[in-house]
Amino acid sequence: xxxxxxxxxxxxxxxxxxxxxxxxxxxxxxxxxxxxxxxxxxxxxxxxxxxxxxxxxxxxxxxxxxxxxxxxxxxxxxxxxxxxxxxxxxxxxxxxxxxxxxxxxxxxxxxxxxxxxxxxxxxxxxxxxxxxxxxxxxxxxxxxxxxxxxxxxxxxxxxxxxxxxxxxxxxxxxxxxxxxxxxxxxxxxxxxxxxxxxxxxxxxxxxxxxxxxxxxxxxxxxxxxxxxxxxxxxxxxxxxxxxxxxxxxxxxxxxxxxxxxxxxxxxxxxxxxxxxxxxxxxxxxxxxxxxxxxxxxxxxxxxxxxxxxxxxxxxxxxxxxxxxxxxxxxxxxxxxxxxxxxxxxxxxxxxxxxxxxxxxxxxxxxxxxxxxxxxxxxxxxxxxxxxxxxxxxxxxxxxxxxxxxxxxxxxxxxxxxxxxxxxxxxxxxxxxxxxxxxxxxxxxxxxxxxxxxxxxxxxxxxxxxxxxxxxxxxxxxxxxxxxxxxxxxxxxxxxxxxxxxxxxxxx
Amino acid sequence: xxxxxxxxxxxxxxxxxxxxxxxxxxxxxxxxxxxxxxxxxxxxxxxxxxxxxxxxxxxxxxxxxxxxxxxxxxxxxxxxxxxxxxxxxxxxxxxxxxxxxxxxxxxxxxxxxxxxxxxxxxxxxxxxxxxxxxxxxxxxxxxxxxxxxxxxxxxxxxxxxxxxxxxxxxxxxxxxxxxxxxxxxxxxxxxxxxxxxxxxxxxxxxxxxxxxxxxxxxxxxxxxxxxxxxxxxxxxxxxxxxxxxxxxxxxxxxxxxxxxxxxxxxxxxxxxxxxxxxxxxxxxxxxxxxxxxxxxxxxxxxxxxxxxxxxxxxxxxxxxxxxxxxxxxxxxxxxxxxxxxxxxxxxxxxxxxxxxxxxxxxxxx
Numbered sequence: 001x002x003x004x005x006x007x008x009x010x011x012x013x014x015x016x017x018x019x020x021x022x023x024x025x026x027x028x029x030x031x032x033x034x035x036x037x038x039x040x041x042x043x044x045x046x047x048x049x050x051x052x053x054x055x056x057x058x059x060x061x062x063x064x065x066x067x068x069x070x071x072x073x074x075x076x077x078x079x080x081x082x083x084x085x086x087x088x089x090x091x092x093x094x095x096x097x098x099x100x101x102x103x104x105x106x107x108x109x110x111x112x113x114x115x116x117x118x119x120x121x122x123x124x125x126x127x128x129x130x131x132x133x134x135x136x137x138x139x140x141x142x143x144x145x146x147x148x149x150x151x152x153x154x155x156x157x158x159x160x161x162x163x164x165x166x167x168x169x170x171x172x173x174x175x176x177x178x179x180x181x182x183x184x185x186x187x188x189x190x191x192x193x194x195x196x197x198x199x200x201x202x203x204x205x206x207x208x209x210x211x212x213x214x215x216x217x218x219x220x221x222x223x224x225x226x227x228x229x230x231x232x233x234x235x236x237x238x239x240x241x242x243x244x245x246x247x248x249x250x251x252x253x254x255x256x257x258x259x260x261x262x263x264x265x266x267x268x269x270x271x272x273x274x275x276x277x278x279x280x281x282x283x284x285x286x287x288x289x290x291x292x293x294x295x296x297x298x299x300x301x302x303x304x305x306x307x308x309x310x311x312x313x314x315x316x317x318x319x320x321x322x323x324x325x326x327x328x329x330x331x332x333x334x335x336x337x338x339x340x341x342x343x344x345x346x347x348x349x350x351x352x353x354x355x356x357x358x359x360x361x362x363x364x365x366x367x368x369x370x371x372x373x374x375x376x377x378x379x380x381x382x383x384x385x386x387x388x389x390x391x392x393x394x395x396x397x398x399x400x401x402x403x404x405x406x407x408x409x410x411x412x413x414x415x416x417x418x419x420x421x422x423x424x425x426x427x428x429x430x431x432x433x434x435x436x437x438x439x440x441x442x443x444x445x446x447x448x449x450x451x452x453x454x455x456x457x458x459x460x461x462x463x464x465x466x467x468x469x470x471x472x473x474x475x476x477x478x479x480x481x482x483x484x485x486x487x488x489x490x491x492x493x494x495x496x497x498x499x500x501x502x503x504x505x506x507x
Numbered sequence: 508x509x510x511x512x513x514x515x516x517x518x519x520x521x522x523x524x525x526x527x528x529x530x531x532x533x534x535x536x537x538x539x540x541x542x543x544x545x546x547x548x549x550x551x552x553x554x555x556x557x558x559x560x561x562x563x564x565x566x567x568x569x570x571x572x573x574x575x576x577x578x579x580x581x582x583x584x585x586x587x588x589x590x591x592x593x594x595x596x597x598x599x600x601x602x603x604x605x606x607x608x609x610x611x612x613x614x615x616x617x618x619x620x621x622x623x624x625x626x627x628x629x630x631x632x633x634x635x636x637x638x639x640x641x642x643x644x645x646x647x648x649x650x651x652x653x654x655x656x657x658x659x660x661x662x663x664x665x666x667x668x669x670x671x672x673x674x675x676x677x678x679x680x681x682x683x684x685x686x687x688x689x690x691x692x693x694x695x696x697x698x699x700x701x702x703x704x705x706x707x708x709x710x711x712x713x714x715x716x717x718x719x720x721x722x723x724x725x726x727x728x729x730x731x732x733x734x735x736x737x738x739x740x741x742x743x744x745x746x747x748x749x750x751x752x753x754x755x756x757x758x759x760x761x762x763x764x765x766x767x768x769x770x771x772x773x774x775x776x777x778x779x780x781x782x783x784x785x786x787x788x789x790x791x792x793x794x795x796x797x798x799x800x801x802x803x804x805x806x807x808x809x810x811x812x813x814x815x816x817x818x819x820x821x822x823x824x825x826x827x828x829x830x831x832x833x834x835x836x837x838x839x840x841x842x843x844x845x846x847x848x849x850x851x852x853x854x855x856x857x858x859x860x861x862x863x864x865x866x867x868x869x870x871x872x
Contacts, residue, residue, distance in 0.1 A: 307751055327754035339752070347748040353741065361742065361753040364735055372738050 006069060008033045008162050008193030009054065009085075014063035016049055023049040025217040026063070033161065036184060036194045038204040038225070040237055041214035042433030047197050050214070051164050054195075055087040056080040067162070086155025087164040092147050094139045100150045101135040104157050125156050129186050144293060145176040152183070162193045169203060170459060171293045174494040181207050200460065201230045213237055238434055246441050246466040249449055251285045257453045258304070258422055263313035263323075265299045265477075273299040275477040276313065281422060281453045286444060288468030288485060289457040292497050296477040297457045298342060301426045304455075305339040306330050317422075328365070338420030340411055342427050342457075345400055348411045354396035355381040359414055384413040388439065405436030412443055423447055424455045429463070441467055461490050475499045534859050541855030545848040552843060556836075563830055570829025571822040577829075579713045583783055585821035586716040587612065587775040587792075591799040592806070592813045593720075593727045594646075594771030600731060600808055601764050602744040607653065607668025608772045609796030610675035611646040613789075615773025616780040617679060618645030620698070620787040623780070624687060627702035634705055638777055646773015647766040649675065654765035658758040672796070679789045687787070698787045707782035714782030721814070723771060728810040740764055772796065801849065823848070 009031045016024040024046045031037045041047050052058045054065065056074040064071050067083045074080050080087070094103050101122055105112065113121065122135050133149050142150070148168060155163060165184075169177045184194055184207065198204060204211055205225060212222045213236045221236050258281040265274040274296045281287055289297055302308040304315060306327045314321045322330050330337060341347040349358050359377040367373040381395040388409040392402050399407055408428060415423060425444065429437040444467070448454050458464045464471055468485040473496035480496040550560030571581045591608045598605035605611075618641035622634060629637070653667035682698065689699035707714045731737040739760050743750045747757050775795070780787050802820060806812035827841030 305752070326756075327752065328756075331754060341752065343748070346746050347752050350742050350745045350749055352745055357738070357741075360738065361749070364738055365754070367735075370734050370736070372733060372735050 006033055007031065007066070008035075008068060009195075010066040010069075011050070011054075012064045012066075014050065014053065014060045014065070016046075016053060016058060016060050022217050024053075024060070027214070027217070027219045029212055029219060029222075031162070031193045031195055033193050034188055034191045035210065036188050036196060036208045038208035038211045039195055039197045039214065040199075040201075040204060040211055040233060042237060042435070045214040045237075045433075046217040047214055048166060051087060051166060051195070051197065054080065054085055054162075054164060056085075081158050081160070084159065084161040085164065086158060086160030086162065088148070088151045088155065088166065088168060090166045090168075090170065092151055094147060094150060096140045097138065099136050099138055100133055100142075100146075100153070103139060103150055104135075104154050106154075108158055122153060122157065125153060129156070129183050129190070131183060144171045145173075145179075148172070148180070161191070162195075163187065164195045164197075166197045167199065168196065169198060169200065173292055173497050174461065174490055175498065177203070200462075201233055202462070204233065205230065215239055234434065246438070246463065247445050248467060248469070249445055251282075251448065251469050253451060254282045254284045256280045257283045257318060259314075259316040260304075261314040261316065263300075263303060263315065264311035265296075265303050265308055266311055267299070273477050274303070277474075277477070277479045279472055279479065279482070281455060283421070283453045284448060284451045285469045286448050286454040286456050286467060288464040288471040289455060289474060290461060290464050290471050290493050290497060291474035293459070295474040295497075297426065297474060299477075300474070301339065301341065301424050301455070301457060304422070304424055305337060305341075331362070336418055336420045336422075338415030338418055338423040338452075340408075340415055340423075340425040340428050342430070344407055344411050349399050349407065351400035352398050354394070354398055355384070355390075355392065355410055356395050358399055358410060359384075361414070362418060380414075380417060384410065384417070388413050388443075405432045405439070408432060408436065408440060412440060416443065416447060420447075420452060422453045422455070424457075426457045427459060428456070430459065437463075461493055464493070465490065473497055537855055537859055538852070541851045542848075545851035548851065549844050549847045552847060556840065558834060558836070563834065563836075566830050566833060567823065567826030570826040570833075575712065577825070579711075581818075581821050581825040582713045582717050584824050585817055586714070586720050586783070587779045587795045588798060588802060588820060589720040589814060589817040590716075590723055590775035590778065591772045591796055592802040592817055593723050593810060594768050594775065595796075595799050596727065596803045596806075596808045596810065596813065597731075597740070597764055597771065598650075598768035599803055600737075600744050601740045601761065603654070603657075603761065603765060603768075604665045605650065605653075605668050605765065605768050606665060606800060607650065607671045607769075607796070608775075608799050609792045609794070610668070610672035611649045611769040611772035612776035612779070612792040612796050613672075613675035613679055614649035614769075614776065615642035615646035616776030616787055616791045617675075617682070618642060618773070619777035620687075620701075620780055623701040623705035623787075624699065627705045629704075631704050635707065635781075638705070638781055639774070642773040642777025643770040644773070646776060647770035650765045650767075650769015650772070651762060654762050658761055672792075676789055676792075679787065679791070682787070683789065700786045701781060705781060706785050707778065714778070716778035716782040719774065719778060723774070724810045724814050727771070731810070736760075736763070772799075805849075805853065 007030050011029040013026045039047050053060050056077045056079050119135050208225045260279045262276045267273045310323045315323050345351040356378045359380045390406050390409050428440050471483050471485045473481045553560040553563050595608050619638040622638050653664045656662040657664050684696045687698050743760050750757050780791050802817050806816045
């Protein structure tokens with residue numbers, strides 16, 4: 001079908017409340033067939049809520065949605081599917097033990113085709129947009145990008161003409177991202193309407209035709225991509241001019257504090273997660289850790305923090321081996337280690353407790369007697385609120401009620417206040433908006449200047465390249481390279497992430 | 508594209524929406540409303556079976572309070588309920604689903620009964636102290652078993668604690684029919700009445716267990732709120748990953764807390780057997796261990812609220828037994844009445860946080 005100028009989706013004055021929170025406040029949004037619209041906004045600006053209403057998961061409190069010029073009510077994902085809307089979620093919704101083909105037909109409403117006819121149809125769709133997939137491969141054997149391909153096929157199989165992608169590139173390497181974009185562009189040529197949610201401005205500029213910016217639940221502007229640039233988009237998104245450069249102070253008095261020697265760690269199911277890695281962590285420096293999701297970053301962090309059993313190898317902290325010691329024993333050795341885990345509310349903090357009780361988490365044992373002493377914790381919580389400008393109704397309000405950025409400030413603040421000599425942070429800016437992200441970068445730089453050895457596990461290569469001093473690249477639990485962040489390029493790291501050897505990359 | 512609109516089905520007639528958090532006064536009002544509705548619904552039920560609701564409700568109240576003896580009886584009902592509610596609260600705070608209070612009560616009662624039966628000649632104070640400790644150890648160990656299996660092999664504690672109830676129950680039956688059978692009962696299977704020396708003393712006309720219960724309420728409150736152990740329980744309950752991250756020994760905490768949870772329930776059993784029943788029967792727990800679960804949750808695991816709620820439960824319990832005898836109403840009717848009230852009171856918690864929205868007209872315009 002040729003591209004038409006007809007609107008695929010027209011949202012008018014969509015409002016959605018959750019309790020007292022207005023997630024979407026009279027949002028207008030429209031997308032044409034044969035167009036890629038980027039949806040941009042900080043966290044909590046209402047992007048996902050809006051998309052969930054288009055895919056029938058939520059219902060708007062007021063406002064209207066028109067699809068192809070007809071006003072509709074979307075009551076369920078099934079309705080959305082019938083209207084030709086397909087959503088590709090950030091977290092894949094696939095059955096692991098099924099093959100790609102089974103997942104593709106699963107839940108579709110038509111009669112089941114014979115597997116031969118089905119395979120032909122799937123391969124036909126693949127060919128038309130340039131996707132590559134083995135229809136019989138099981139999901140658990142697939143890489144993240146293959147899984148995403150299956151998700152895309154799933155919506156195309158249901159002949160969706162409107163595609164919504166929620167942060168599709170967060171889990172992909174630069175090369176895979178490029179491939180995805182090629183496919184999306186081809187789908188645009190074939191007349192599909194595509195909405196893509198992303199935080200990465202380069203991608204917005206590279207891919208989209210128009211950009212709609214949400215701010216605090218309102219659609220504040222829609223601009224043509226060709227007429228805008230990074231700075232303009234950021235200003236619209238944050239609501240004020242910002243500097244986009246991340247500081248990188250020159251490292252001073254660098255010395256090795258921690259040495260990891262041929263570390264082997266298994267996943268809980270026995271599969272190897274880290275296959276003998278060796279590295280140095282230096283004081284006064286930020287060590288970036290790059291890698292495709294699930295390449296062993298989590299295990300590396302948790303092994304250092306003493307949370308997972310280590311098969312073999314050593315972690316020498318100023319010469320003392322801390323492998324096999326519990327977190328409590330590590331603390332008793334006088335080693336101050338700060339750890340900001342990936343799962344902030346599920347590991348780093350107690351979601352239902354207030355700031356005060358969360359401050360106590362690692363220090364409650366140090367006070368004397370059987371009783372818990374909340375006084376110093378309260379003082380600490382109050383000083384953190386002041387220092388880091390944490391927005392919260394009170395220091396006793398459960399942290400789960402706070403926004404993502406503030407939660408991270410609480411966690412990072414507590415770890416920094418414990419005066420660590422090593423600070424391990426896993427995806428500290430994941431899900432954070434631009435403002436909060438820069439607060440985190442500043443805090444990490446401050447620690448670096450104080451002579452702390454900072455480990456920064458990240459996913460955004462641009463950030464890693466700008467913030468880190470050295471970048472360690474993991475692939476399938478092995479180190480494929482350690483590069484100087486000042487001279488390395490994105491492509492170089494991208495190749496290392498997919499397993500190319502560092503010599504190959506260098507040449 | 509126009510053909511697609513023909514598919515429109517309608518949104519559900521009623522859908523649930525989360526409400527803004529309400530002020531405390533409004534919440535209290537809502538709960539009061541729920542109670543009124545419960546009484547009305549219960550009244551309809553009473554009408555349907557041919558009685559006058561006002562009379563029945565009146566009898567429940569007067570039955571629980573009409574005389575000093577009635578009040579004492581109400582308090583007597585409350586003692587084991589209050590203690591075991593406090594017991595399960597310890598485990599529930601840790602999100603360890605201890606529904607084995609029944610068994611832990613019985614285990615505590617069995618251990619205490621041993622001393623009551625075979626060492627009744629000891630000095631009274633010594634004997635009571637030993638029985639008290641025996642109750643703690645019995646209940647505690649009974650609670651420790653499922654915890655051990657859970658930490659060692661990851662077994663499901665819900666089923667495990669539940670099954671242990673029946674084992675404990677049948678241990679009592681075995682003792683009654685065999686080794687502890689009362690020789691003076693002429694073949695009737697029962698355990699002998701304890702010696703007077705082994706029975707608990709009375710204070711204000713009720714066995715001293717009520718003092719123990721209130722003291723435990725204060726103790727549990729203090730333990731959960733102000734001690735390091737209490738803090739650890741909350742953290743483990745929220746997320747064992749967080750607890751590990753904080754350097755806590757999760758296994759140790761689970762074992763310790765389940766021992767305490769069982770121990771408190773064991774005290775309930777000891778107090779019931781030696782204070783109220785003055786013998787050991789297989790009805791020593793009599794479902795209290797299950798009611799305790801409701802009381803604990805209804806009170807949102809708050810020990811102070813537990814005292815109030817378990818008192819109200821006892822009023823209902825004692826009152827309905829009077830209704831039963833004076834109106835010839837069967838026990839089942841009293842149970843239905845209790846259930847109706849619970850249904851409304853628990854149901855209203857839903858409306859505190861959620862509301863319904865009726866669907867708007869039309870699908871595709």
